[in-house]
Amino acid sequence: MELGIKGKVALVTGGSRGLGRQSALSLAREGVDVAICGRTKETVDETVSELTSLGSKVVGIEADVSNISELELLHKKTVEQLGEIDILVNNVGGSGSTEDIGDTSLEDLKKVFDLNLFGSYELMRLVVPSMRDKKWGRIINIASIFGREHGGKLSYMSAKAALIAITKHAAITLAPDGVLANSIAPGSIQHPGGSWERFEKTNSPEVVQEFISRNLPMGKWGWPEPVGDLVAFLASERIGLMTGSCVVVDGGQSHSLI
Numbered sequence: 001m002e003l004g005i006k007g008k009v010a011l012v013t014g015g016s017r018g019l020g021r022q023s024a025l026s027l028a029r030e031g032v033d034v035a036i037c038g039r040t041k042e043t044v045d046e047t048v049s050e051l052t053s054l055g056s057k058v059v060g061i062e063a064d065v066s067n068i069s070e071l072e073l074l075h076k077k078t079v080e081q082l083g084e085i086d087i088l089v090n091n092v093g094g095s096g097s098t099e100d101i102g103d104t105s106l107e108d109l110k111k112v113f114d115l116n117l118f119g120s121y122e123l124m125r126l127v128v129p130s131m132r133d134k135k136w137g138r139i140i141n142i143a144s145i146f147g148r149e150h151g152g153k154l155s156y157m158s159a160k161a162a163l164i165a166i167t168k169h170a171a172i173t174l175a176p177d178g179v180l181a182n183s184i185a186p187g188s189i190q191h192p193g194g195s196w197e198r199f200e201k202t203n204s205p206e207v208v209q210e211f212i213s214r215n216l217p218m219g220k221w222g223w224p225e226p227v228g229d230l231v232a233f234l235a236s237e238r239i240g241l242m243t244g245s246c247v248v249v250d251g252g253q254s255h256s257l258i
Contacts, residue, residue, distance in 0.1 A: 004237030006031030010087035011078050013065045013123065016043040018191040019142060020091035022228030024051055030232050032087065033057040035078040039064050057082055065092040065119035066111075075126040084130040087138045087235045090120035090163075095156035095195070104154050112155035117162050124170060128179065137179035138235045141167045142227075143246065145185045145254040160185075164246050171244030180243040182234050187250025190221035217252035 010027050014020035015036025024034045028051045036051070038044040041062050048060035059081045063074045078085060093116045096108050120141055131137025146152035147160025164183050171181040190196040200208050212219060227249050233239065234247070248254055 001238065003030050003232060003235070005087070005232075005235055007033070008086040008235070009033050009035070009078070009082045009084065010089060010235065011035045011037075011075075011085050011123070011127070012089040012091055013037055013119070014092035015089075016040065016047045016060070018091075018194050019186065019189060019224050019227050020089070021047050021050075022191075022224035023089050023091060023140075023142075023231040024228075025054070026225075026228035026232040027087065027089075027235060028054040028056040028058070030236075031056060032232075032235070033082045035059040035061060035082055035085075037061045037063040037065065037074055065123070066114040068114075068118060068122055071119060071122050071126065075123065084134070085127045086131070086134070086136065087140070088123060088127045089140045089142070089231055089235075090123060091142045092116075092119060093142060093144070093160070095153045099153045101154060109155045109158070112153075113159045113162070116156065116159035117166070120163060121166055124166075124181075128170075128174065131179045132174070132177045135178040137174070137177075139167070139170065139174075139179065139181035140231050140234050141181070141183040143167075143183045143185045145187050145248060145250050145256075147183075148185055148246065148248070148258075149254055149256040151254075167246070168244045175243050180234075180239060182239075182242060182244065183246045184227060184230060184234070185246050185248045185250070185254070186227050187222050187248075187253035188216060189224060189227065189249075191224050196221055215253055220251075222249070222251055222253075 016038030044060040051058040167183040
């Protein structure tokens with residue numbers, strides 16, 4: 001399928017590993033020029049080399065998306081080196097260390113919102129003006145099945161639910177300008193350095209297998225490629241009427257009907 005995005009410019013946050021890395025790879029294979037950011041120079045540089053081998057222009061930037069003060073510079077560097085951003089993939093996220101309302105302080109809640117929501121929102125605000133001017137843009141926010149239904153930690157659930165809501169509202173607002181915004185809700189996706197890899201390493205094989213048997217109908221962890229390829233499709237000319245959608249990629253893990 002020809003996606004029609006060769007030569008477009010994308011910014012992928014948290015693009016040095018996991019779902020962000022896979023999203024950047026899937027976009028680069030479609031001929032998209034890609035900027036990635038991450039907090040660790042070594043992993044950013046490794047992914048830049050991998051992306052460059054696919055023939056696209058690539059920029060790697062050290063940045064912490066949870067630090068709002070860094071985002072304007074991140075946006076500026078991307079535009080200066082690749083051009084105005086056509087495709088924004090807000091991938092950065094993560095959960096806090098506490099679970100319920102009795103243990104989650106307001107400060108804990110704010111930290112998780114900084115990581116999962118506020119940085120993504122600010123980047124959306126930074127890219128929207130040029131997208132509106134061009135009458136073309138794609139915003140793809142990586143949420144979670146636990147932004148759609150109960151599961152996970154209170155702060156993480158709340159931040160991802162808010163991200164889905166912001167995506168929906170923005171999509172309706174931006175639709176007349178040709179800017180399409182969608183979110184993706186992955187389930188339990190395993191990748192190197194991710195939380196499910198840590199879960200496997202810190203629990204017995206019996207505990208891990210019990211979790212998989214109870215929660216994952218396909219009998220195995222999810223993997224990054226389906227998410228990355230969906231990002232490329234949602235960034236494409238082929239999505240037509242799709243805006244404001246939240247697409248689940250979880251192997252049947254979630255229970256919600258909507």
